[in-house]
Amino acid sequence: MSNVKEETLDLVWKPPTIKSKIFNQGTILTIISIVSLFLAWALLVHFRVYRFSLLPSPAEVLEEGIAWVKTSVFWIDTGATTLRVLVGVSAAYIIAIPLGLMIGWKKVFSDFTFPILEVLRPIPAPAYLPLAILLLPYQEMSVAFIPFIDAFFPVLLNTITGVKIIDRDYFRAARCLGSSPKQIFWNVVLPGALPSISSGCAIGMGLGWMGAVVGEMITGKWGLGYRIWESYTLIRYPLIVDGMIVIGVLGLGSSVLIRYLTVRLIPWRRAITESLDESITQ
């Protein structure tokens, strides 16, 4: 009664071709999605729907954008914002990661430091600006304080969580093997928390970009945020959107970069995610 269909089963499955990858339903809809976004924008402005007449059109944005990139001001602004983000976010990493590791690891340390941090955490980063201006010598640098605060707490919390979810058995194993606290820190606490730290860093980087722009809009003379606000006051509207796009691209790029860099620090996690890639597609 059994039909000899053994060979046919292997023939039933076709390996994915490039053609099938491009021309499937998902990709087509994605293209439709992105195209309709720009189309809707262009049409709304063109037909002066409601107050869309005041907004720049995609064509204008493109034109002004190309001209802008060629000026030196663009590079100075981009550089200034990037510098602020880097300074602020790196400071956040340098302070929050060790702090978080200690808070997550030792309860005594946590008791002394965490309550204050929890009280400070709800205060939104922009509210720190007046104090930052007082504290830091240069006004331009005081703007870097906002990315610092914006990035600090997510990185801190992710680091603390990262330590807390380390399986206690690793600590016990290390103690059995006779490790000193210093060895436990470098060999159990830090590596164990790395995955959470890495996602915290990526989040922090994204928020840091947001914070830098916030700071630049409120105060300061240089930077992409400032330039966007100035474009508004000078009635050069297409530049606003150009600025937004640049910020978006750089923000996204830096988040992806951070995630990529930290993943390289965690080779064992890469193995896990690679094996997850073999999961069944339905």
Next chain:
Amino acid sequence: MSDSKQASEVVFKDVGKMAVFKKTHTVILKNCSFTVESGKLTVLIGPSGCGKTTIINLIAGYERPDIGEVQIDGKRIIGPNWERLVVFQETALFPWLTCYENIMFGPLARQVMSKEEAHQETLNLLVKVGLEDFRDKYPSQLSGGMQRRAELARALINQPKVMLMDEPFRGLDAMTRQLMQEYYLNLFEETNASHVFVTSEVDEAIILADNLLVMTNKPSKIKKIIEIDLPRPRNWNMVTSKRYLEIKAEALELLHEEAIKASTASGKVDVDLSGLLETTRAD
């Protein structure tokens, strides 16, 4: 409340099933044919990864075979249905409902009982599985064994024609497991359904089964069907009976064959296990 036509026969006809990954595929089942006799407890046992869960999914209707057919009472299975209910390895109770609400869920969702009837039936079942004191607890508040019992109750209240158990007692400690097996045997002997039980424990398989289906490695089919002719109702004394030990030896031999094939094929174990077994037997 028992329907004489309740128990059903499930037939696998030449079933083939693939698992598709992004760039490759694996054939899990190939030329797999067998029959789940109506009213009997059929146990599937085999090496891990050989597609036992896939078979459960195929019978339940969550997946469809790539080649061949799965039939219940002569009709092709095309989707999930109250007739074939699954009890999973790890609890799949709805975590946001209490024990009581979970059990009531099926009949109310299918609208086959009024609220009063459902209430009464739920209480009966709670007593039957011994959870009447825990009816208002959430699944996260129950122990592993209790969760399995609740899942059993949730399935049984619908009086399915086929009960599918996917290694439900895995991870329980030995005492709880034994208790659960007893519960389960009682429930099986009371209901009229056909049961398909997947396990990797040989002892569990033999004490429960009417038919023991031993599976091969991937691509899997049924290696051998062992009919367990131990009398029902089963009891623990049978474990030392001569017939039981014969069955167990046969089953272990078959599984051992497949295990060796798997380990040498994938290159995992580089040990000549057949020699090892012979020397231990000689002791």
Next chain:
Amino acid sequence: MPDQTASIESQFWRQLKKNFINWSLLRQIMSFVLFLGLWSIIVVLVNYFHQIPTPKAVLMALFDLPVSAVLINILKSLARVLAGFFLGILIGFPMGVAIGYSRVAKHLIFPAFEMIRPIPPIAWIPLSVLFFVHNESQIVFLTFYGAFFPIVYNTMGGISEADIRLPRVAMSFGLNKRQMLWKVILPAAMPQIFTGMKLAMGITWILVVAAEMMSNNGGMGYYVWYNHTVMDYPHVVLGMGIIGLCGAICSVGISWVGNYFTRWQRIF
């Protein structure tokens, strides 16, 4: 014998010390005291920080607070936050559900979102000012935008990452797609949905403060900035504290509501 009684006694005191006094709590309270003390000392001693108010100065400022004015500012900020937040839920939640539940919707909407998402909410201020006539709607648009993405993404995540066996069980019980959504998928996604709401709440507060600092239409952000321009730093710090308190209360509120909806999660 004398040695044994001595050790029994010290054992007694040790147990008493351990059980009677909650050392952890004590340390936490001490940390506040230390913090305030260090703050006062540094501000007084280190000349560079002389403009920063001492805790005592801040406390004094609390007493000569123009109460009604501050209350109005608080209410204004709160109103803007809540308006944006609930708008974000109103529009973001259905979208998140659609994207999580339907593959077609996902491919149609998600890519456009992914393109817009990297742009920080603050960068939308100029366009918002252009587009909306009233200052209030400008700010509410901003808070809405800030709340929108966390809500959409976490709702979507909660729905698509729900345990696949639960909908399967529901299918066996004969639920159709609509019933499945309400009775199975959404309850399962609740924890993640509320995580999204907490995130959204945090971001809305940041945006409200920033927006108010830039406009002069009242609100606590404006209050802080105004006091900064007149160099009244005790009131600045006080304002910061009030904002933080409001934000914390809102977050706690959401936590409570969330905990109610996910009360099945805790193992008692």
